[in-house]
Amino acid sequence: MNRVHIKTYGCQMNERDSDAVAAMLRARGYRIVADEHNCDVLLLNTCSVRDAAEQKAIAKAENLSARKKKQPDFVLGILGCMAQNRGASLLDQLPDVDLIVGTQKFHQVPDYLDNLRAARDAGAPVGETIVDIGEEVGSQNTIKDHLAPEPDANGAVERQITAFVSIQQGCNMDCAFCIVPKTRGDERSRPMDDIVAECRALAARGVREVTLLGQIVTSYGRRDYTHTDGISPFVQLLEKVSAIEGIERIRFTSPHPRGFKDDLVAAYGRLPKLCGYVHLPMQSGSNRILRAMNRPYTRERYKEIVDALRAVRNDMVFSTDVIVGFPGETEEEFQQTRELFEACNYDMAYVFKYSIRTGTPAAGLGDQIPDEVKEARNQALLEILKANSLRRSAALVGTVEEVLVEGPDKTGARFTGRTRGNRVCIFAADPRLIGMLVPLKIERASVSTLYGELVLSGVPDPA
Numbered sequence: 001m002n003r004v005h006i007k008t009y010g011c012q013m014n015e016r017d018s019d020a021v022a023a024m025l026r027a028r029g030y031r032i033v034a035d036e037h038n039c040d041v042l043l044l045n046t047c048s049v050r051d052a053a054e055q056k057a058i059a060k061a062e063n064l065s066a067r068k069k070k071q072p073d074f075v076l077g078i079l080g081c082m083a084q085n086r087g088a089s090l091l092d093q094l095p096d097v098d099l100i101v102g103t104q105k106f107h108q109v110p111d112y113l114d115n116l117r118a119a120r121d122a123g124a125p126v127g128e129t130i131v132d133i134g135e136e137v138g139s140q141n142t143i144k145d146h147l148a149p150e151p152d153a154n155g156a157v158e159r160q161i162t163a164f165v166s167i168q169q170g171c172n173m174d175c176a177f178c179i180v181p182k183t184r185g186d187e188r189s190r191p192m193d194d195i196v197a198e199c200r201a202l203a204a205r206g207v208r209e210v211t212l213l214g215q216i217v218t219s220y221g222r223r224d225y226t227h228t229d230g231i232s233p234f235v236q237l238l239e240k241v242s243a244i245e246g247i248e249r250i251r252f253t254s255p256h257p258r259g260f261k262d263d264l265v266a267a268y269g270r271l272p273k274l275c276g277y278v279h280l281p282m283q284s285g286s287n288r289i290l291r292a293m294n295r296p297y298t299r300e301r302y303k304e305i306v307d308a309l310r311a312v313r314n315d316m317v318f319s320t321d322v323i324v325g326f327p328g329e330t331e332e333e334f335q336q337t338r339e340l341f342e343a344c345n346y347d348m349a350y351v352f353k354y355s356i357r358t359g360t361p362a363a364g365l366g367d368q369i370p371d372e373v374k375e376a377r378n379q380a381l382l383e384i385l386k387a388n389s390l391r392r393s394a395a396l397v398g399t400v401e402e403v404l405v406e407g408p409d410k411t412g413a414r415f416t417g418r419t420r421g422n423r424v425c426i427f428a429a430d431p432r433l434i435g436m437l438v439p440l441k442i443e444r445a446s447v448s449t450l451y452g453e454l455v456l457s458g459v460p461d462p463a
């Protein structure tokens with residue numbers, strides 16, 4: 001009973017949590033396997049952002065429960081946000097689940113599996129489900145291990161070039177539509193020195209790009225560290241990670257517009273490793289709706305931040321999150337969102353139709369917007385986004401972009417990497433260039449992918 005498969009739903013934070021759980025399990029002697037049909041333990045790391053995400057994981061778990069008849073020792077666990085949100089009530093729908101582990105207890109998974117394994121090895125009957133969704137002081141510090149890549153059949157190890165680093169957990173903003181404060185708890189930051197040590201260790205094993213993760217990264221350390229010369233703890237952290245030899249690029253997600261004070265804007269001008277790609281959740285372009293959402297900024301302030309960042313770097317690339325059809329959103333208010341959306345000229349956007357999340361402040365609001373109106377508003381923004389992305393991609397054709405070579409693409413025939421602006425590129429290359437920053441002449445572009453040829457003069461010989 002030692003082959004474990006982890007299936008992850010949702011965001012990059014969940015991916016990072018799964019990776020840390022996998023690393024902890026491997027250290028305990030478990031094998032992490034890619035094939036969900038050939039495993040002894042299957043862990044679903046779940047998402048609660050929308051009801052549809054929860055329903056998807058529940059349907060999967062129902063399906064997997066049937067496997068217990070053929071494989072009585074099979075262990076099924078539900079981890080993460082849905083486990084936290086629903087707790088033991090999940091057993092009403094999923095009585096065969098063995099493990100329900102919340103977002104502050106990921107590090108307990110190895111112990112719980114050991115206990116289950118010991119009980120079953122001793123011939124004990126399948127016992128009660130283990131449910132642990134408690135809060136735990138310091139739990140944010142437990143997401144620090146990374147699963148090292150395994151050798152393939154020929155003994156070759158694929159080098160890891162990019163990595164996620166969890167810097168903070170939870171959120172205190174209480175946006176009216178958001179379940180995260182309930183599923184992830186209060187804001188808790190990891191010590192700066194621990195994060196820097198983790199990034200150094202990643203650099204030593206070949207990682208060149210780190211993405212700092214948290215539910216509201218721009219609030220990093222605000223209770224634990226003071227501002228120094230007007231520099232916030234988050235920007236202090238960016239400075240320290242920037243100073244690490246071997247780390248060539250830094251990204252972060254998710255920030256809050258409120259965190260983009262002058263010090264962070266200026267950091268883009270003085271920290272060249274900080275990629276010029278900002279995910280800046282707008283949510284709405286209507287000041288009344290922003291207030292109803294409990295988002296403490298205005299459309300004017302939001303645009304001011306975008307303009308300030310573009311003034312520091314004129315090639316700055318933006319992505320965003322927008323919710324259309326928040327309760328009471330009028331056509332005029334939607335048009336304000338549409339105008340701001342057009343004015344910001346995003347490369348990428350996640351547009352969501354508002355859906356009620358039980359347990360959020362907005363769940364009780366009346367004046368729900370009909371589905372067909374939400375759909376029309378959704379489509380209107382997606383059309384603008386598609387036209388923007390195409391126009392911005394077309395403008396890159398003929399230019400030379402700096403690309404970090406990450407490895408073979410899906411076909412294995414070519415290589416893939418990303419620009420500083422986070423555009424995926426496909427190109428022919430030499431495997432020895434993996435991990436290097438190389439100039440790529442862009443020859444062709446689709447909405448989201450650039451195709452090009454390396455300009456190798458001036459690139460040091462990787463041998």
Ligand code: SF4
Binds near residue numbers: 179
């Ligand atoms: S800031 Fe982000 S994570 Fe926090 S409540 Fe608002 S939307 Fe949710």
